[in-house]
Amino acid sequence: MACIEARGLRKAYKTTVALDGVDLKVEEGRIxxxxxxxxxxxxxxLNAILGLSPYEGELRVLGRDPWTERxxxxxxxxxxxxxxxLPRWMKVSQALDxxxxxxxxxxxxxxxxxxxxxxxxxxxxxxxxxxxxxxxxHLALIMAIDAKLLVLDEPTLGLDLLYRKQFYDTLLxxxxxxxxxxVVTTHQVEEIQDILTxxxxxxxxxxxxxxxxxxxDARFTEVMVGPDQLxxxxxxxxxxERQLFGRSVLLFxxxxxxxxxxxxxxxxxxxxxxxxxxxxxxxxxxxK
Amino acid sequence: MSAPSSSxxxxxTDTPFDRPASPPAxxxxxxxxxxxxxxxxxxxxxxxIAPLAVAALVIVxxxxxxLSTHGGKSVHRTVATAAQTAPPSQTxxxxxxxxxxxVTVQKVIKxxxxxxxxxxxxxxVALPFYMVTAAMLVTMFLVAVFYCLGGLFNERRDRSIxxxxxxxxxxxxxxxxxxxxxxxxxPAVTLAIALATEVxxxxxxxxxxxxxxxxxxxxxxxxxxxxxxxxxxxxxVLSLWxxxxxxxxxxxxxxxxxxxxxxxxxxxxxxAVAERIAFGTTYLGRLIQSRLTGAGETAFVVPKPPAHGIPxxxxxxxxxxxxxxxxxxxxxxxxxxxxxxxxxWMRRRREPI
Numbered sequence: 001m002a003c004i005e006a007r008g009l010r011k012a013y014k015t016t017v018a019l020d021g022v023d024l025k026v027e028e029g030r031i032x033x034x035x036x037x038x039x040x041x042x043x044x045x046l047n048a049i050l051g052l053s054p055y056e057g058e059l060r061v062l063g064r065d066p067w068t069e070r071x072x073x074x075x076x077x078x079x080x081x082x083x084x085x086l087p088r089w090m091k092v093s094q095a096l097d098x099x100x101x102x103x104x105x106x107x108x109x110x111x112x113x114x115x116x117x118x119x120x121x122x123x124x125x126x127x128x129x130x131x132x133x134x135x136x137x138h139l140a141l142i143m144a145i146d147a148k149l150l151v152l153d154e155p156t157l158g159l160d161l162l163y164r165k166q167f168y169d170t171l172l173x174x175x176x177x178x179x180x181x182x183v184v185t186t187h188q189v190e191e192i193q194d195i196l197t198x199x200x201x202x203x204x205x206x207x208x209x210x211x212x213x214x215x216x217d218a219r220f221t222e223v224m225v226g227p228d229q230l231x232x233x234x235x236x237x238x239x240x241e242r243q244l245f246g247r248s249v250l251l252f253x254x255x256x257x258x259x260x261x262x263x264x265x266x267x268x269x270x271x272x273x274x275x276x277x278x279x280x281x282x283x284x285x286x287x288k
Numbered sequence: 289m290s291a292p293s294s295s296x297x298x299x300x301t302d303t304p305f306d307r308p309a310s311p312p313a314x315x316x317x318x319x320x321x322x323x324x325x326x327x328x329x330x331x332x333x334x335x336x337i338a339p340l341a342v343a344a345l346v347i348v349x350x351x352x353x354x355l356s357t358h359g360g361k362s363v364h365r366t367v368a369t370a371a372q373t374a375p376p377s378q379t380x381x382x383x384x385x386x387x388x389x390x391v392t393v394q395k396v397i398k399x400x401x402x403x404x405x406x407x408x409x410x411x412x413v414a415l416p417f418y419m420v421t422a423a424m425l426v427t428m429f430l431v432a433v434f435y436c437l438g439g440l441f442n443e444r445r446d447r448s449i450x451x452x453x454x455x456x457x458x459x460x461x462x463x464x465x466x467x468x469x470x471x472x473x474x475p476a477v478t479l480a481i482a483l484a485t486e487v488x489x490x491x492x493x494x495x496x497x498x499x500x501x502x503x504x505x506x507x508x509x510x511x512x513x514x515x516x517x518x519x520x521x522x523x524x525v526l527s528l529w530x531x532x533x534x535x536x537x538x539x540x541x542x543x544x545x546x547x548x549x550x551x552x553x554x555x556x557x558x559x560a561v562a563e564r565i566a567f568g569t570t571y572l573g574r575l576i577q578s579r580l581t582g583a584g585e586t587a588f589v590v591p592k593p594p595a596h597g598i599p600x601x602x603x604x605x606x607x608x609x610x611x612x613x614x615x616x617x618x619x620x621x622x623x624x625x626x627x628x629x630x631x632x633w634m635r636r637r638r639e640p641i
Contacts, residue, residue, distance in 0.1 A: 052453060053639070074456040087331065087448035094330055101323030102457050104315035138451075 001063055003028045003149055003181040004049055008057035011044050011205075018044035020205035021057070026198070028148070029178040033192050034185045035275055036202035042185045045202065046153050049183070050079055062148055075104060078142050079151035083158055084134040088127035092120055092137060099141050111144035114174070132163035139167060143175045150175075152184040156191075164188065168195055189271040199271065203279045217268050221252045225264035233263045240277035251277045320457045324465035325473065332438075335469065338431045339424055339478045343485040346420055350489050354496035406508070411600045413508045414515060417486045418601055421519040424482035425526055432470035436534045437549055439466045440542030440635055447640040459635040463538070467628055470534050475527045482519055514602040521587070521606050529583035532620040535627035542634040545641050579620065587611035 004026040011019040018041045026032050036042045048055040051070035059066060064073045086095065092115070100108045115122070118136050126134055135156065142150065156164040172195050176182060186192055199216060201209035211219065225233045225248050234241070236259065238250035251269055252260060260266050269277070329335060404412070440463070443449040452462065490510055540552040560573040584590075588605045611617060 050453075053637070071456065071458040074454070079450075079454045081450040081454065082447060085447045085450040087443070087451065088446060089331055091330075094327075098323050098327055099455065100316075101326070102318050102320045102455050104318050104456070106316070 001028075002026060002060075003030070004059075004061050004183070006049075006057065006059045009045065009048060009059055010056040011041075011048060011053070012056075017205050019048070019055070022202070022205070022207055024200065024207060024210065026181060026183065028181055030197045031176065031182045031184070031195055032198040032200060033189070033196040033271070034183060034200050034202060035189055035271065036185075036208075037279060040202045041205040042202055043153055044205075046079075046081075046151055046183070046185065050077065050081070050151060052081075076148040077151070078145050078147035078149070079153070080138055080142060080155045081151075081153045083155065084131050084138075086126045086134055086138055088125070090126050091122070092124050092126070092129075093122040095126070095137065095141060096122070099145070103145055105146040106141075107144045107146065111140045114140040114143060114170075132159050135159060135163060135167060139170060143170070148180060150180065150182045152182065152186075154186055155184070156186065156188065164191055168192060171195075189275060193271050196271075201275065201278055208278055209274075216274075219254055220269050220274060221255060221257050221260050221266055222249055222269040222273065223252065223260045223264045223266050224249050229263045233260075236260070318456075320461050321465060324457060324461055325468055328465055328469040329473065331442075332435050332469070334431050335435070335474050336477050336481075338427050339481040342423055342427045343481050343488075346423070346485055347488050347492070350492045354492050407600065409508045410511065414511050414601065416489065417510070417515045418518065420486055420489065421482050421515070421522065424478050424485070424519075425522060428474055428478040428523075429526070429530065432474055432530070432534055433537060435470050435474070436466075436537035437541050437552060439538045440631060440638075441544060441548045444638060444641045449635075449640055459632050463542075463628060463632045463635055466538060467531075467534060467624075471527050471531060475523045479520060479523045482523075483516060486515060486519075511602060517603045517606065518601060521608070525583050525587040525611060528617060529579070529586070529620065531624040532627065533579060535624035535631070539627040539631045539634070542631045542638060578616070582616065586614045586616055 002025050004024065006022055006024045009019050009022040009024075010017070020041075022041075022045060034042050034045065044053070047053040048059060049061055049066060051061075051066035051073060054067050061073060062076055066073055090098075096108055096111055099106050099111075112122075115137070118133065118140075120129060120133050120137055120140075126137070129137065139155075156167050159167070168191060171182070184192060184196075196213055198212050199209065200207060200211075223233060224244065227248075230248055233248070233250050236252060236255055239253045240251045242249050247264075251273065257266055443452060490512075493510075537548075537552050541548040544551040556572070556576055560570070560576060563572050564570055587607060587610065589607045589610075
């Protein structure tokens with residue numbers, strides 16, 4: 001059973017179509033990065049997956065309909081929908097009490113052990129904590145929950161570099177294993193590049209790219225070519241061309257590396273480069 | 289997580305992708321409703337602070353009165369006559385605390401001619417206690433109103449609804465906890481504090497009597513059974529009678545994107561005014577008024593106008609049968625149930641503001 005399975009997922013507001021027939025399938029044990037520009041439909045898709053808003057089309061999360069079976073689903077699904085949404089009046093100890101009181105799969109000792117490694121005191125109120133500490137607290141609560149699916153929607157927005165790095169390191173080292181699935185959206189793509197197993201680009205409510213990271217390595221190639229090879233390289237049909245230090249960097253989709261190697265320096269493009277090529281270029285009408 | 293040390297490269301050496309699945313933790317027993325109510329009490333300390341503050345004011349007032357009184361008057365009498373300006377030998381404050389929201393009618397009359405009858409004296413002795421009950425019930429109403437106005441609004445405004453909804457607690461459980469707080473918890477807390485305050489008041493009076501000697505009403509026993517019965521009955525009656533008010537406020541707080549107070553108050557008020565202008569009738573206005581202040585006449589025997597201007601309140605005025613058989617009570621509860629259902633529906637759909 002796939003962790004998330006959607007067919008023809010659609011969501012229209014009064015004036016805009018936020019999701020325009022999205023098909024997606026996320027298997028268990030994957031870490032999916034859902035990347036897209038502002039207003040692309042990322043949050044709408046996540047809200048549908050989390051049962052926070054109704055939708056059209058077919059959607060199953062852990063085999064359940066998230067809108068009608070939300071109460072049952074939330075035992076196995078956890079999410080951080082935004083930065084610092086913990087109630088400001090709450091004490092850290094109350095947050096632990098509350099989650100322990102309502103969540104059947106919460107391991108309080110684990111959350112406390114995690115908090116002991118931070119500067120957060122149990123008697124503090126959330127409003128007294130810095131934004132980074134609130135995120136740490138939220139992460140401590142989430143990580144102590146034995147959930148099958150964890151959804152992170154811009155979980156590190158506005159945090160400084162150290163907290164952001166720590167967030168993903170902790171998630172990967174102390175939380176993730178083969179039985180869990182993580183879906184994450186972020187604008188700081190370079191920071192999650194190495195932890196993802198799957199990548200999905202979404203733009204204007206449609207899936208633009210849906211690939212595993214292994215397939216991505218095989219499919220996309222970036223070549224830095226000198227002026228003498230440029231014409232030959234362009235002949236192979238690059239998806240995008242950009243200038244770097246006076247040399248041209250060409251991005252190819254589905255062209256064999258063996259054919260590209262003679263033209264210049266070959267490497268796998270970063271997610272950020274790919275994003276600009278596939279989505280930035282699309283707006284300008286430059287790409288296919 | 290003491291130091292954000294490892295780089296992304298280091299992270300990858302600990303290949304979590306190959307890590308075997310951890311065995312599922314055994315499900316622990318949970319009590320979502322209990323903890324949802326606890327959460328309301330954490331978030332809204334006014335539920336117990338406000339009645340305590342009123343209690344503190346009453347007790348401080350009684351202490352000051354007891355200390356500043358020189359012989360001749362008991363503290364009961366002193367509290368009852370605190371509003372008057374002329375010497376107590378010439379005038380007496382008559383205060384009627386009706387238990388329907390504690391509308392307190394005060395007037396100062398000249399006491400002339402014959403001394404008060406034993407009935408009048410009993411009523412005067414009991415009066416300060418009923419006033420405390422009334423003040424507590426008014427406080428309860430105000431706390432409940434502001435609680436309900438924030439009930440489903442604050443969590444959307446501060447976006448914490450995204451945290452609450454990430455936990456396996458349903459909307460029905462959450463909204464029920466939010467109506468149980470003003471209808472059950474707050475009344476229970478208010479009643480307990482009101483009775484404790486009244487016992488303290490009595491003790492201060494007794495102490496003042498012991499130190500200052502003979503009091504004017506010291507020979508009249510305080511009718512404690514009546515005071516407790518009326519306080520408990522009024523609390524229950526008002527909580528049930530006001531249920532649709534609370535549910536309305538809670539529903540509006542779940543719907544409004546801003547200014548839930550204005551949305552809750554202005555439309556009904558505007559409709560009442562419009563009805564008056566358009567049809568010259570006042571059905572809606574009277575409906576609202578009876579919902580706010582009509583519990584007294586529904587739940588109590590309305591006493592005949594007292595012979596000498598002194599009201600009497602006691603167990604004999606309690607008319608539970610009349611209250612339970614009044615359509616107003618049941619229609620109100622029905623309306624409250626409907627509005628709570630709408631609030632549950634709204635919480636499911638409404639997004640953070």
